Amino acid sequence: MGAAPILRMRGISKSFHGTQVLHDVNLEIMPGEIHGIVGENGAGKSTLMNILFGMDVIHSTGGYEGSLEIAGKPVDIKSPLQAMEHGIGMVHQEFMLLPSYSVAENIKLNREVLKPNLVSRLFGSGLQSLDYERMYRDARRALGRLNVGIDEFAPIAGLPVGYMQFTEIARELDKENLRILVFDEPTAVLGESEAAHLLKAIQEIAAEGIAVLFITHRLSEIMEVCHNITVLRDGRVVATRKKNETNVLELAELMVGRSMQFNTNSKRQVQRGKPILEVKDFKVDMPGEQVRSVDLTVYQGEILGIGGLAGQGKIGIANGIMGLFPASGEVKINGEPLELNSSQAAIAAGLAFVSEDRRGVGLLLDASIELNIASGAMFGHGKFLKTWGPFSQTDRRAIRENALKYIKQLGVRCTGPTQKVRQLSGGNQQKVCIARALTMNPKILLVSEPTRGIDVGAKQVVLDLLRELNEELGMTIVVTSSELAELRSICSRIAIITDGQVAGILRPDDSDVNFGLLMAGQPIEKGA
Amino acid sequence: MASNSFLKRIDLARLIIAEFFVFLCITAVALRLNLAELITSSLSRIGMWSVLVLAMLPAIVSGIGPNFGVSLGIICGLLGGLTALELAYRLDEIVQFSPGILFLMAILFSLPFALLVGVGYGWLLNRVKGSEMMIATYVGFSIVSIMKLAWVFLPFTNPEMAWPIGRGVRVQVALGNRGLAQLLNNFLAIRIGEVVIPTGLLLSGALCALLVWFFMRSQTGMAMAAAGSNPRFAQAAGISVDRQRIIGTVLSTVLGAVGILIYSQSYGFLQLYEGPMFMPFVAVAAILIGGASVSKANITHVVVGTILFLGIQVVAVPVANAFTADWSSMGEISRKIIQNGVILYALTQAGGE
Numbered sequence: 001m002g003a004a005p006i007l008r009m010r011g012i013s014k015s016f017h018g019t020q021v022l023h024d025v026n027l028e029i030m031p032g033e034i035h036g037i038v039g040e041n042g043a044g045k046s047t048l049m050n051i052l053f054g055m056d057v058i059h060s061t062g063g064y065e066g067s068l069e070i071a072g073k074p075v076d077i078k079s080p081l082q083a084m085e086h087g088i089g090m091v092h093q094e095f096m097l098l099p100s101y102s103v104a105e106n107i108k109l110n111r112e113v114l115k116p117n118l119v120s121r122l123f124g125s126g127l128q129s130l131d132y133e134r135m136y137r138d139a140r141r142a143l144g145r146l147n148v149g150i151d152e153f154a155p156i157a158g159l160p161v162g163y164m165q166f167t168e169i170a171r172e173l174d175k176e177n178l179r180i181l182v183f184d185e186p187t188a189v190l191g192e193s194e195a196a197h198l199l200k201a202i203q204e205i206a207a208e209g210i211a212v213l214f215i216t217h218r219l220s221e222i223m224e225v226c227h228n229i230t231v232l233r234d235g236r237v238v239a240t241r242k243k244n245e246t247n248v249l250e251l252a253e254l255m256v257g258r259s260m261q262f263n264t265n266s267k268r269q270v271q272r273g274k275p276i277l278e279v280k281d282f283k284v285d286m287p288g289e290q291v292r293s294v295d296l297t298v299y300q301g302e303i304l305g306i307g308g309l310a311g312q313g314k315i316g317i318a319n320g321i322m323g324l325f326p327a328s329g330e331v332k333i334n335g336e337p338l339e340l341n342s343s344q345a346a347i348a349a350g351l352a353f354v355s356e357d358r359r360g361v362g363l364l365l366d367a368s369i370e371l372n373i374a375s376g377a378m379f380g381h382g383k384f385l386k387t388w389g390p391f392s393q394t395d396r397r398a399i400r401e402n403a404l405k406y407i408k409q410l411g412v413r414c415t416g417p418t419q420k421v422r423q424l425s426g427g428n429q430q431k432v433c434i435a436r437a438l439t440m441n442p443k444i445l446l447v448s449e450p451t452r453g454i455d456v457g458a459k460q461v462v463l464d465l466l467r468e469l470n471e472e473l474g475m476t477i478v479v480t481s482s483e484l485a486e487l488r489s490i491c492s493r494i495a496i497i498t499d500g501q502v503a504g505i506l507r508p509d510d511s512d513v514n515f516g517l518l519m520a521g522q523p524i525e526k527g528a
Numbered sequence: 529m530a531s532n533s534f535l536k537r538i539d540l541a542r543l544i545i546a547e548f549f550v551f552l553c554i555t556a557v558a559l560r561l562n563l564a565e566l567i568t569s570s571l572s573r574i575g576m577w578s579v580l581v582l583a584m585l586p587a588i589v590s591g592i593g594p595n596f597g598v599s600l601g602i603i604c605g606l607l608g609g610l611t612a613l614e615l616a617y618r619l620d621e622i623v624q625f626s627p628g629i630l631f632l633m634a635i636l637f638s639l640p641f642a643l644l645v646g647v648g649y650g651w652l653l654n655r656v657k658g659s660e661m662m663i664a665t666y667v668g669f670s671i672v673s674i675m676k677l678a679w680v681f682l683p684f685t686n687p688e689m690a691w692p693i694g695r696g697v698r699v700q701v702a703l704g705n706r707g708l709a710q711l712l713n714n715f716l717a718i719r720i721g722e723v724v725i726p727t728g729l730l731l732s733g734a735l736c737a738l739l740v741w742f743f744m745r746s747q748t749g750m751a752m753a754a755a756g757s758n759p760r761f762a763q764a765a766g767i768s769v770d771r772q773r774i775i776g777t778v779l780s781t782v783l784g785a786v787g788i789l790i791y792s793q794s795y796g797f798l799q800l801y802e803g804p805m806f807m808p809f810v811a812v813a814a815i816l817i818g819g820a821s822v823s824k825a826n827i828t829h830v831v832v833g834t835i836l837f838l839g840i841q842v843v844a845v846p847v848a849n850a851f852t853a854d855w856s857s858m859g860e861i862s863r864k865i866i867q868n869g870v871i872l873y874a875l876t877q878a879g880g881e
Contacts, residue, residue, distance in 0.1 A: 324764055344766035353764065361760045366824075378750065379765040385747050392747045 004072050006031045006211045007052075007180050012066035014047055014058065021047050022235045025066070029180070029228075034202060034212040036222040038255055039232035040519070041310040041482055045215050048232070049182060053083045053090065071179070087179035089172035091186055095164045099157035104132075104139035106156055107171045113138065142170040145208070146201045162194035169201065181205060182213040187221060188311065199225050217309050219248045219520040231255055252516025256484060273300025275335075276476050277321075277444055282329035283500075284313070284320030291316040292500030293329075298444065298478055303470050305491030305508075306480040309519055313500035314480050315356055318446040322346045322353045324361070333444070347380035350443035354433045356452060356480070362433045363421050370403030370417035372432050376440045383439075406435035410465065427458025434465065445469070448480040463490050484515060541873050545817055545866065549836055552843045559850050564722030570842040572713055572726045574834050576794045577814065578733030579787035580807065581834045583780045584815040585740060588825040590776020591756030591769075592653050594812040594874075597664035599672055600645050601784020602804040608638020609789055609798050610684060610697065616706060617686035627707035631793065634708075638785040646778030653777060654770045661822070661875075665808075672805045679800050689798075701798040709796035732790055736783065741827050743779075752776055757823070813837055813867040816874040840866060 009027040013020070022044045029035045039045050050057055051064050054077035058064055068075050070086050077083050097106050113135050114128040139152040148166045156164060165186060172181055183202065187195040202225055206212050214226060222229055223243065231239045231254040239254050277298035284291035291313040298304050308314040320327035323343040331338040339345035346353075355361040363372055377383035384399050385392045403417040410431045414424060421432055430450065437445055447466065451459040467490050469475045481487050487494050488508040496503045496518035503518040514524050556566060580598065587595035595601075612634035616625050625633065649667065656663045680696035689701040703709040715728025743749045755762040755772035762769050788807075792798045815825060818833020841863050848858035 322764065324760075342766075343764055347766045355764060357760075360758075361764050364754060364758050364761055366757060375750075375754065376765060378747065379754065379762075379767050382747065393742065394745050394747075394750060 005029055005069075006071055008069040008072075009048075009052070010067045010069070012048065012051060012064060012068075014051065014064040016061050020235060022051075022064070025232070025235075025237050027230060027237070029211045029213065031179070031211050032206050032209045033228065034206045034214055034226045036226035036229040037213060037215045037232060038217070038219065038222055038229065038251060040255060040484075042234075043232040043255075044235040045232055046184075047235075049090075049184065049213075049215070051077075052088060052182070053077070054079045084175070085177075087175075087177040088182070089175060089178050089180070090182045090184065091165070091168045091172060092184065095161075095168060097156045097164055097167060100155060102153050102155050103143075103150055103159075103163075103167050103170075104136050104152040106167055107139045107142060107152075107174050108135045109171070111175070138174055139170065142174040145173055145204065146170060147204065148197070148201070160194075162190050162197070165190060165194075165198065166201070169205075173205065178210060180211045180213065182215070184215050185217070186214075187216065187218060195221070217520055219251050219517075219522060222251070223248055248517070248520070248522055249513050252520055252522070253511075253513045254516075256512045256516040256519065273302075276300045276333065277478070278330075278332040278335075279317070279321070280330040280332075282317065282320060282327065282331065284316040284325050284327045286313075286316035286319055286325040289313050289316040289319075290500050291320055291327075291497075294497070294500070294502055296495055296502060298476060300476055301470070301474050302492045303466065303477045303479060303490055305487035305494035306478065306497060307482070307484050307487050307494050307515075307519070308497035308503070310482060312498050314482075314497040315448060316500075317497070318353060318448050318478065318480055319355075322351065322446065344380075347376075347440070352376065352437035352440040352442035352445050354430075354437050354445070354447040354450065356448035358426070358429055358433055358453070362436075363429060365422040366420055368418045369407070369412065369414055369421055369424070369432055370399050372421050373403045373406055373435045373439055374399040376436045380440055402439060403435075406431075406438065410435055411461070425454070425458070427454040427462065430454055430458070430462055431465075434462070438469070443476065445475055445477045446480075447477060449482065450479060451481070451483060451486060459486070466490055484519075541870065542817065542819060545836060545840070545870070548866075549840050549843070552840060552847050555847050556843055559847065561846050561850065562722075566843055566846070568722070568724045570839050571724075572729060572794055573838045573842050575713070575726055575729035575733050576791045577787075577810065577838050578730075578830070578834050579736045579783055579790050580811045581787075581814045581818075582733070582736055582740060582830050583783035583787050584811055584820070585825050585827070585830055586743075586752070586776045586779035586783070588815070588820060588823065589744070589756050590752045590773050590779075591759065591823070592650075592660045592664070592773055592777060592780075593822045594661065594815065594820075595664060595777070595780045595784070596661055596808050596812060597649060597668040597671075598780060598784040598808045598811060599668035599804040600649055601642055601781035602788040602807055603671060603675055604641035604645055604781065605634075605638045605785030605788035606792075606798055606800060606804070607641050608636070608785060609634040609792060610682075610689060610701065611637040613689060613701070613706070614684050614686050617688065625706075627711050630706055631708060631711055631789070634789050635786055638789065639782065642782040642785040643778060646781035647774060649781060650774030650777030654773055668808055669805070672802070675804075676801050697800055699799070699801050699803075701800065703793060703796055703798065708793050711793045712790060713794050726794070729790070729794060736786065737827055737830065740779075740783075744827075748772075748775065809867055809871065810837070813870045816870050817866075820874075822874055837866070837870075 005028040007029045009025060012022055012025040014022040025048060037045055059078060068077060075086060077086065098109065113131040115131040117129045120128040136152055143150050143152060146166055146169060150163050150166060156167065172178055186198055190198060199221060202212055202214065216222060226243055229241050229243060229246065229251065230237055231251060233255060275297045279294055279296045282291060282294040288311055294317055306314045306317060316325065319325050321331055323341050323346050327340045331340060333349045338349050359365060364375065374384045378385065384395050386395050400417055407414065407417060412428050412431045414428065421429060424432065450462050450466065463486055466477055466479065470477050479487060479491060491508055493505055494508060495505045496515065498518060498521045503521065504524060506514055517524050557563065583598050583601060584594050587593065612630055616630055653660050653663065682697060684690060684697055688705055689697050691698055712728040712732050713726035717727055718725040744753065751767045752772045752775060754765065755767055755769040759769045814833040814837040815829055816833065817837045818829035820829035844862050848862060852858045
């Protein structure tokens with residue numbers, strides 16, 4: 001390995017609208033090195049990469065602090081185009097390919113090899129013809145470096161995802177000045193053998209002297225290919241380790257471990273009632289949050305947490321049960337089978353849902369607070385209506401009284417029950433969502449991402465509220481959250497979802513290592 | 529911030545049009561035009577159009593947007609009217625219907641057409657979510673053209689409406705012979721000096737508006753509004769969004785049918801063939817001028833819009849004529865400019881939120 005690092009990031013800090021997302025991050029990569037970056041969602045990985053690529057989100061929000069050096073020279077990357085000129089390439093999570101073009105055309109897109117013709121001599125170089133022979137030769141060479149037998153003439157549409165991924169990589173390799181290549185969760189969409197092949201290809205790319213930044217949740221892959229590993233947590237580098245000085249257990253602990261304090265409520269897990277919600281071989285087709293096969297039992301009177309990394313399927317479970325995305329499998333409530341794919345059936349069975357998409361699914365933003373609170377019970381259970389035969393009219397007085405009750409009880413800060421929900425802060429909107437669910441008088445309350453996008457003070461209020469509902473009213477609650485600490489502070493059991501399945505169910509006071517391992521898709525070793 | 533929200537509430541376009549109306553009225557006074565006649569014809573025009581403009585409301589609220597295809601409802605209403613006239617003619621030997629009964633029969637006969645067509649049209653609009661307005665416009669144009677053929681072949685035999693030679697229905701069918709013309713206008717009409725208030729006409733518009741208002745406060749009406757303003761919310765609340773959109777479309781079509789019958793009795797004729805072609809645009813422009821957007825509307829928008837837009841139509845013509853005596857189409861031109869300008873303006877605001 002050369003003595004000088006090809007990329008050096010020094011003291012990188014970045015804040016968005018007053019929220020510090022990166023604190024003094026340092027990173028050094030040698031040519032030919034494979035450097036792994038691990039961290040939970042929100043640890044700052046993507047922000048770091050956006051800085052490296054000069055993405056607009058960085059510069060339109062006030063830039064960043066710290067310095068970037070490439071091959072020893074300080075650089076200031078202002079746009080993705082400049083990043084490309086500096087020899088930085090990226091293999092995207094979502095493929096940036098044109099389906100109807102061939103593999104070779106995609107590899108050469110916007111960098112086509114041209115040859116002059118009669119028309120272009122007359123009317124300018126914009127009309128030169130493509131030199132297909134050379135384009136195919138270049139594409140063939142780039143694909144050859146990856147050791148894959150992809151037909152460069154084949155159109156992208158219809159290729160297996162693995163081949164699309166390799167086409168993306170080949171496109172980057174074909175750029176002659178490529179010095180640094182970033183892989184962002186490259187194996188997320190691949191099958192096992194494809195993933196293995198990809199890891200091998202990454203090692204071969206590095207062997208040619210290209211520095212590789214490898215971002216993934218999968219600790220086993222990190223351990224397999226990386227030379228050095230940087231662990232990010234809450235925007236800070238918590239550790240940089242050489243591969244042979246660390247192990248999966250340590251990485252898992254570093255990734256999850258929190259300095260933040262939380263009180264587990266382990267004392268209450270004894271009061272376990274009868275099963276109230278049973279889910280068997282449950283599959284949900286929710287884009288980006290596929291649930292592949294989940295078996296889960298929720299007991300009367302408990303708070304069950306559902307955790308895991310983004311994209312692993314935890315969000316899909318509640319959405320599937322509520323009939324919002326196509327689902328299959330078996331769901332029983334109090335032993336009675338629930339009709340799937342029907343929100344009406346789920347609501348009639350006594351479920352209420354506080355969606356993770358508060359503004360999109362949870363609320364009618366331009367309607368009043370009182371109407372939002374009443375709407376669930378009105379549409380779901382026919383409450384708040386005066387009826388005369390087939391005719392009905394809303395019962396304005398009952399709606400008002402109910403709203404006033406919850407505004408007081410949950411402490412919604414508003415000018416009055418007729419204020420539009422759009423004008424409320426995130427935390428108060430969330431309270432309206434919860435009030436709406438409570439008005440439905442549910443047997444089971446499903447809450448997804450209850451604290452997303454609300455400020456710290458309001459977070460605690462919402463969590464306390466859920467705990468009170470459970471303790472004082474004995475309400476069964478299923479909380480889905482990306483914030484492990486918050487699940488550990490209120491739940492009696494926590495199911496970790498990885499790859500669309502339950503990786504394991506942990507107690508809130510289980511060790512950080514166990515949480516980290518389950519989230520990274522590793523089995524827990526007994527006695528660890 | 530404060531001035532910003534103030535501007536938003538008033539909305540520049542609405543302000544300009546309201547000012548234009550006021551300007552026209554002042555000019556009319558200054559020119560010593562016949563005010564009594566202007567007020568009388570304004571009132572009757574406002575009443576004529578009120579239910580057709582009201583037909584836009586359920587469409588916008590249920591999420592399909594302004595119903596540019598309300599010509600479907602209009603044609604259903606015309607069919608109902610023709611059927612009633614035909615039946616009256618065939619039963620002439622046995623029984624004579626009073627004009628009131630005949631008018632109710634026309635409405636009654638138009639309902640099955642409107643319900644059926646509304647369901648089919650709603651089903652179609654559910655398949656083209658996102659481009660309803662464009663599809664609706666062309667559905668309207670196509671159906672008017674198809675009906676031009678149909679009017680020729682429909683087996684009506686009443687000589688009051690058939691072409692004198694051969695088969696087919698005339699371009700305009702007079703309603704005067706059976707006492708239908710001005711039926712509502714004259715009902716309880718009040719005369720103050722030279723001003724005539726068409727009480728019955730205005731009352732029937734108000735009655736329709738009241739019924740729609742009650743409907744909007746019912747469970748179905750609330751569900752429809754939820755489905756229109758946030759389909760994903762509605763789905764999560766157990767509401768069938770597609771069903772609500774069909775209900776909205778049916779209601780709009782039915783109101784279109786009733787609306788054209790109210791319009792026609794005031795006008796004195798059923799206008800067939802080209803007649804319904806451009807009527808939807810007037811109704812769309814009126815509710816938009818009243819303050820509605822392509823995704824939000826209420827009864828106030830209907831009332832304000834009908835008064836403003838149709839008031840302008842009536843007042844603009846004599847005012848323009850007074851200035852350009854030898855260019856008599858000036859009034860019509862200014863109406864077109866406002867109508868199409870407002871629709872264009874509303875469409876550009878569609879995604880603005």
